[in-house]
Amino acid sequence: MSLFKDMLHSDETLFKNEIALSYDFIPKLVPYREQQQRHMALCIKPLFNDMNGRNLIIHGPPGVGKTVACKHVIKELEEETDDIIPLYVNCWQKNTTYKVICEIAELLDYKFIHNKKTDEIFDIVKKMMNKKAFVLIFDEVDKLEDYDFLYMLLESIYKKSIFLITNYKEWATNLDSRVKSRLVPEMCEFRPYSKQETHGILDQRISYAFHDNVWEDDAFTLIADRTAKLGDIRTGLYLLKEAGITAEEKASRRITKEHVEAALTKLDNFSIKPSDNLEDDTKFILDIISENSGEKIGDLFKIYQNRGGERSYKSFQRKMKKLEQDKFVILEKSQGIGGNTTIVKKNTVKRLTEF
Numbered sequence: 001m002s003l004f005k006d007m008l009h010s011d012e013t014l015f016k017n018e019i020a021l022s023y024d025f026i027p028k029l030v031p032y033r034e035q036q037q038r039h040m041a042l043c044i045k046p047l048f049n050d051m052n053g054r055n056l057i058i059h060g061p062p063g064v065g066k067t068v069a070c071k072h073v074i075k076e077l078e079e080e081t082d083d084i085i086p087l088y089v090n091c092w093q094k095n096t097t098y099k100v101i102c103e104i105a106e107l108l109d110y111k112f113i114h115n116k117k118t119d120e121i122f123d124i125v126k127k128m129m130n131k132k133a134f135v136l137i138f139d140e141v142d143k144l145e146d147y148d149f150l151y152m153l154l155e156s157i158y159k160k161s162i163f164l165i166t167n168y169k170e171w172a173t174n175l176d177s178r179v180k181s182r183l184v185p186e187m188c189e190f191r192p193y194s195k196q197e198t199h200g201i202l203d204q205r206i207s208y209a210f211h212d213n214v215w216e217d218d219a220f221t222l223i224a225d226r227t228a229k230l231g232d233i234r235t236g237l238y239l240l241k242e243a244g245i246t247a248e249e250k251a252s253r254r255i256t257k258e259h260v261e262a263a264l265t266k267l268d269n270f271s272i273k274p275s276d277n278l279e280d281d282t283k284f285i286l287d288i289i290s291e292n293s294g295e296k297i298g299d300l301f302k303i304y305q306n307r308g309g310e311r312s313y314k315s316f317q318r319k320m321k322k323l324e325q326d327k328f329v330i331l332e333k334s335q336g337i338g339g340n341t342t343i344v345k346k347n348t349v350k351r352l353t354e355f
């Protein structure tokens with residue numbers, strides 16, 4: 001048996017802990033975001049004194065640490081107190097008021113939501129929440145179909161801090177005035193990391209994920225530079241992992257520039273965000289756009305209807321706006337004989353965000 005043990009512990013694998021390269025891994029420290037985390041803590045601070053907290057809109061492009069910084073703050077808060085309860089909701093998955101309220105109920109361990117309407121569930125949730133203080137984090141809010149729940153929470157929950165995370169600063173300007181006037185949020189910007197910071201973050205990950213001394217310097221530099229250029233740390237994590245796998249496949253004990261180049265080729269083959277995440281209908285619409293790129297939105301809607309699409313024109317337009325936000329399509333205003341129209345084009349620019 002010691003024979004096997006030796007094998008597993010030998011340098012046969014370059015990875016010490018591959019999980020450290022997954023996108024939702026939370027490292028012990030989140031460097032270069034101290035100022036933002038302090039800002040979050042300050043918004044939460046009044047809750048410690050039994051007062052209402054402050055609200056925050058956290059914005060910045062994909063892959064700059066918005067989610068991880070928030071989760072880190074939550075972790076520290078949980079270590080500090082049981083009286084302030086953080087709830088984290090990803091609005092990509094929970095994209096309607098009903099789904100968000102159900103999710104909150106579930107996070108509060110309330111199980112009897114079946115056959116209940118949104119208002120009924122909210123009444124119960126409200127009673128539960130008003131016994132304590134809450135930090136409510138809504139991530140990816142730009143993916144929401146409606147945000148009535150924000151109004152409901154702002155109106156009915158006494159002690160809370162609401163954090164809204166978005167890729168688009170402008171998202172806030174489009175908020176309903178009745179929500180805006182109650183939210184009065186502070187803004188917290190996450191800028192892309194500098195080259196030096198990107199190096200630092202990836203270097204930290206390497207120490208978690210790989211055995212010592214498996215990375216050749218120039219191989220690492222290549223990855224860190226490319227990541228800094230693209231501005232999304234996920235790219236770096238992806239490249240670190242792919243290069244490591246390639247090196248292992250070649251039975252190499254070191255990860256070299258050659259392995260990184262192979263990983264970079266894979267990255268270049270990446271098209272836009274894979275559409276597997278999308279709801280079926282969205283994928284259906286996207287397929288129509290791919291086949292008819294450059295057509296007018298009205299004509300695309302006709303094709304959609306002819307193929308059995310059931311959305312209204314308004315809802316179809318909304319979907320188009322969303323696809324534009326997610327960089328799947330480009331919308332261009334055009335003036336024609338019949339008045340203004342929108343031309344829809346498929347976005348062919350390669351982009352690596354969530355995958």
Ligand SMILES: Nc1ncnc2c1ncn2[C@@H]1O[C@H](COP(=O)(O)OP(=O)(O)O)[C@@H](O)[C@H]1O
Pocket residue numbers: 022023024025026027029030031032033060061062063064065066067068069201233234237
């Ligand atoms: N300052 C940092 N320190 C350590 N890891 C980071 C840092 N910033 C981002 N990351 C990592 O990069 C990836 C993307 O970060 P994330 O917070 O998900 O980005 P965003 O929410 O801004 O799209 C995650 O795996 C995260 O752990």
Ligand SMILES: [Mg+2]
Pocket residue numbers: 066067068139
């Ligand atoms: Mg995020």
